[in-house]
Amino acid sequence: MSRTPIIAGNWKLNMNPKETVEFVNAVKDQLPDSSKVESLICAPAVDLDALLKAAEGSNLHVGAENCYWENSGAFTGETSPAVLKEMGVQYVIIGHSERRGYFHETDEDINKKAKAIFANGMTPILCCGESLETREAGKENEWVVSQIKAGLEGLTSEQVSKLVIAYEPIWAIGTGKTASSDQAEEMCKTIRETVKDLYNEETAENVRIQYGGSVKPANVKELMAKPDIDGGLVGGASLKPDSYLALVNYQD
Numbered sequence: 001m002s003r004t005p006i007i008a009g010n011w012k013l014n015m016n017p018k019e020t021v022e023f024v025n026a027v028k029d030q031l032p033d034s035s036k037v038e039s040l041i042c043a044p045a046v047d048l049d050a051l052l053k054a055a056e057g058s059n060l061h062v063g064a065e066n067c068y069w070e071n072s073g074a075f076t077g078e079t080s081p082a083v084l085k086e087m088g089v090q091y092v093i094i095g096h097s098e099r100r101g102y103f104h105e106t107d108e109d110i111n112k113k114a115k116a117i118f119a120n121g122m123t124p125i126l127c128c129g130e131s132l133e134t135r136e137a138g139k140e141n142e143w144v145v146s147q148i149k150a151g152l153e154g155l156t157s158e159q160v161s162k163l164v165i166a167y168e169p170i171w172a173i174g175t176g177k178t179a180s181s182d183q184a185e186e187m188c189k190t191i192r193e194t195v196k197d198l199y200n201e202e203t204a205e206n207v208r209i210q211y212g213g214s215v216k217p218a219n220v221k222e223l224m225a226k227p228d229i230d231g232g233l234v235g236g237a238s239l240k241p242d243s244y245l246a247l248v249n250y251q252d
């Protein structure tokens with residue numbers, strides 16, 4: 001089973017609609033074919049309309065950075081997964097460590113979001129990853145496996161086959177400190193084995209696993225050469241067209 005690599009930018013709370021259009025215009029004709037590498041940008045909800053319009057007809061895929069688990073109702077300030085789907089969004093990041101940390105999202109919330117995203121015909125990018133303290137205590141595998149088990153609770157093997165999981169050690173996010181390619185591979189392999197234990201071999205072979213944490217043009221090739229790393233979730237290095245293009249065209 002060959003998995004299509006997926007390189008995703010996570011813009012966080014950066015970029016406005018004008019900058020979004022400028023970015024897309026600078027990259028859209030130089031993206032790899034989607035059957036070779038999927039090029040994805042996950043943008044703030046307020047930029048999605050501009051991003052979708054600018055990306056139309058190109059190889060750029062569009063994702064959101066978060067959504068709620070209800071489609072409508074009295075939930076002031078939330079983003080509806082049904083509306084994201086209606087707009088043309090394909091992916092939604094859930095469980096990013098910034099959402100877990102600053103906004104107190106729990107594994108249970110994240111699992112509800114995963115179900116709502118699948119119910120609306122989109123694909124979740126489920127983030128997991130340990131803190132430096134947890135790694136130094138030697139408990140990183142236990143921690144990540146428990147996040148995966150809780151995040152996947154009640155999902156079918158068909159759903160998990162389409163899922164993207166992003167392993168992002170918190171100590172490597174925005175710090176310039178990348179996990180070594182061996183450390184990243186080791187955890188991505190553990191995640192795939194966990195999916196195999198929970199489901200079956202086929203599901204584990206299908207699920208795509210990204211590494212995230214200071215991925216940049218200088219290290220993307222080495223990371224992507226690892227057998228269990230199918231992509232990158234990239235913050236800082238996804239904000240500039242040149243650097244984003246170098247990432248998605250890492251095979252050249």
Ligand code: PEP
Pocket residue numbers: 010012168172173174175176212213214215233234235236237
């Ligand atoms: C991220 O935002 O998910 C991330 C990994 O950020 P950075 O690439 O800047 O470390």
